[in-house]
Amino acid sequence: MDRDSFIKTYCRWVMALNGNEVLSLKEKSNKDCILWNSGCIVYMARPLQCRTFPFWENIISSYKAWKIAASGCKGMDSGELHTESEINHCIKMRAAEQVINRTGGRI
Secondary structure, eight states, X not given: OXXXXXXXXXXXXXXXXXXXXXXXXXXXTTSOBTTBSSSBTTGXXXXXXXXXXXXXXHHHTOHHHHHHHHTTOTTTTTSOOOOHHHXXXXXXXXXXXXXXXXXXXXX
C-alpha cells in the first residue's frame, strides 16, 4: 500500500499538545486501534507511536495519568517489566520522531 492510501485508510488528524495537527492512527468505535484484530495486524512493521506505548511523556508524567491509561489497556500493569533505560530510550525515540503535520510537512 502506498503512503497516501495508508494515511487515508488508517490515519486521522489530531491536535497535539503543541497546538499543531498531526497524524495519528484511527481507533475503532470501541477505542481499539484500527490495526488491532485479536492482535496487531502490522506488529513487525508497527509505527513508533505503537512501539513506544505506553511510555509516552503524557502517560508517564504522573501516577494518575498512568492509571487512567492503564484502565483502558489490558497490557499495562500486567506485562513485562521494563528498565528505566528502556523507558528513557522510548522517550528519546518519540522526541526525535519526525511528525507529519497538517500541511504535509514534518515538524
